Amino acid sequence: MSGVKVSYEDIVELIHKGCTGISADVQVLMRRALERETVPSARVMLQTMLDNVAMAGRLDKPVCQSPGFPTVWVRYDDGMPVAGLREHIQKALAECTAKGYIRPSIVHSLTRNNPGDSSGEGVPNMEYRLVPGLPYLEIIASFKGCGAELGNASVIMTTATLGKDLSGLKKLVLETVVKAGGIPCPPSALGIGIGGQMDVASKLSREAVSTRDWRDTNPDPLLAALETELLDSVNKLGVGPAGIGGDTTTLAVKIAHAATHTAICPVTVNFHCWVARRFGVRIYPDGTVQHLFQEGDY
Amino acid sequence: MAEHHLTLPVTDADIEKLALGDSVYLDGIVYTARDMAHMEIRALAEKGQPLPEPLAGSAVFHAGPVALKDGDGWRLNVIGPTTSMRMEPYADLIGRLGVKLIIGKGGMFDDSKAAFQRYTQAYLQAAPGCAVQIGAGVRAIKGVHWLENGMPEGMWVLEVKDFGPFIVTMDCRGHSVYDDVRAAGRQAIAAMGY
Numbered sequence: 001m002s003g004v005k006v007s008y009e010d011i012v013e014l015i016h017k018g019c020t021g022i023s024a025d026v027q028v029l030m031r032r033a034l035e036r037e038t039v040p041s042a043r044v045m046l047q048t049m050l051d052n053v054a055m056a057g058r059l060d061k062p063v064c065q066s067p068g069f070p071t072v073w074v075r076y077d078d079g080m081p082v083a084g085l086r087e088h089i090q091k092a093l094a095e096c097t098a099k100g101y102i103r104p105s106i107v108h109s110l111t112r113n114n115p116g117d118s119s120g121e122g123v124p125n126m127e128y129r130l131v132p133g134l135p136y137l138e139i140i141a142s143f144k145g146c147g148a149e150l151g152n153a154s155v156i157m158t159t160a161t162l163g164k165d166l167s168g169l170k171k172l173v174l175e176t177v178v179k180a181g182g183i184p185c186p187p188s189a190l191g192i193g194i195g196g197q198m199d200v201a202s203k204l205s206r207e208a209v210s211t212r213d214w215r216d217t218n219p220d221p222l223l224a225a226l227e228t229e230l231l232d233s234v235n236k237l238g239v240g241p242a243g244i245g246g247d248t249t250t251l252a253v254k255i256a257h258a259a260t261h262t263a264i265c266p267v268t269v270n271f272h273c274w275v276a277r278r279f280g281v282r283i284y285p286d287g288t289v290q291h292l293f294q295e296g297d298y
Numbered sequence: 299m300a301e302h303h304l305t306l307p308v309t310d311a312d313i314e315k316l317a318l319g320d321s322v323y324l325d326g327i328v329y330t331a332r333d334m335a336h337m338e339i340r341a342l343a344e345k346g347q348p349l350p351e352p353l354a355g356s357a358v359f360h361a362g363p364v365a366l367k368d369g370d371g372w373r374l375n376v377i378g379p380t381t382s383m384r385m386e387p388y389a390d391l392i393g394r395l396g397v398k399l400i401i402g403k404g405g406m407f408d409d410s411k412a413a414f415q416r417y418t419q420a421y422l423q424a425a426p427g428c429a430v431q432i433g434a435g436v437r438a439i440k441g442v443h444w445l446e447n448g449m450p451e452g453m454w455v456l457e458v459k460d461f462g463p464f465i466v467t468m469d470c471r472g473h474s475v476y477d478d479v480r481a482a483g484r485q486a487i488a489a490m491g492y
Contacts (some may be wrong), residue, residue: 248420
């Protein structure tokens with residue numbers, strides 16, 4: 001595994017590209033949404049969003065002024081070079097901030113002091129996953145906007161409140177989307193974390209929406225069916241792009257599950273805005289680099 | 299759906315012409331203000347001290363730019379709207395200070411609706427996440443106050459031309475697109491049998 005290498009320059013370029021575009025899978029879904037959208041003002045909104053992405057790429061500027069909050073998932077096998085990764089990413093965040101690709105938006109949670117270089121305790125949030133036998137090192141970084149966070153909901157459900165055929169869970173998701181309206185910058189994607197205790201459900205919700213391709217199918221048939229049903233139902237609510245009405249409310253629903261205690265069912269509904277700034281790479285021992293979330297993958 | 303080209307500062311008569319769904323382009327000076335700038339404004343207003351900029355007839359943009367230092371001044375890279383609900387606690391104060399237009403995203407709530415009717419104001423929805431397109435309407439950064447609160451939280455003074463389009467989503471008569479959309483959404487949930 002010693003062939004796996006990640007240079008500082010690679011990380012800078014991945015973050016730079018990640019913040020001046022949106023991932024290709026989401027561009028595909030946005031274009032499909034525009035083809036289907038019937039409300040004129042919603043069509044204008046979607047077209048403006050797609051035009052803005054094109055302008056950002058052409059002019060080498062950030063798609064959105066807010067870089068959101070960075071979380072990085074690292075999946076690796078024993079012996080892979082993950083030790084210096086956090087420091088590389090921290091330094092690259094500072095460099096991309098100085099160059100205007102990232103607005104300095106990270107503050108101390110209580111004093112609200114902004115150091116000006118996107119640094120701070122726990123930034124970026126690193127999520128390491130040791131996967132024995134994994135033939136590559138996978139790095140997925142997500143810059144998720146924080147307006148979306150303002151619509152999130154965490155609830156400890158129970159056997160009774162889950163309801164018959166999960167009607168209570170489905171109602172919670174639909175009501176959360178209506179209440180949030182335009183706040184999470186729709187068309188959104190929903191990450192839904194279910195299980196464990198509150199902390200587990202919350203982490204799963206973010207991992208589901210940030211690390212999966214928004215066009216993929218959940219390998220668990222129960223969750224796949226639930227994702228399909230919820231996506232269909234949410235898009236009947238009429239919230240629309242920017243929350244001002246339309247057919248396109250949500251581009252994807254991604255659910256992650258863990259078992260829980262018989263007394264509870266923790267659920268977190270986690271919004272992602274349409275501006276999916278992220279990158280994913282798999283680096284193999286022979287030096288091959290595979291990029292995730294690409295146009296032709298599905 | 300009318301299209302309006304307004305020059306700042308605007309008058310009550312300008313605001314009364316705006317109806318839900320209309321599009322608006324702005325010329326003149328626009329001030330950004332997010333959470334911390336609103337706190338600073340409140341602190342000065344409560345002490346009876348002058349504000350750093352004249353807000354009568356103005357447009358306040360819920361936004362923080364990506365700006366790059368350029369000699370003694372600043373150059374805009376991009377700018378777009380932030381979530382307006384966080385500024386809801388300042389609804390009446392902002393109306394009392396004479397702000398006529400609020401530009402943001404996601405809309406505002408009942409206190410703002412009341413203020414919009416009392417002080418003749420309107421809310422303009424900017425395309426969320428479209429910071430390059432929106433930034434193209436900014437001609438120059440004329441100054442910044444309270445930069446010690448961080449780049450997003452300063453009050454940036456922007457000279458704008460053909461700035462928009464923004465969509466009127468809350469008017470001065472108590473109408474709100476967001477209320478209508480939420481009511482329809484709740485009906486849809488009920489129709490699904492939940």
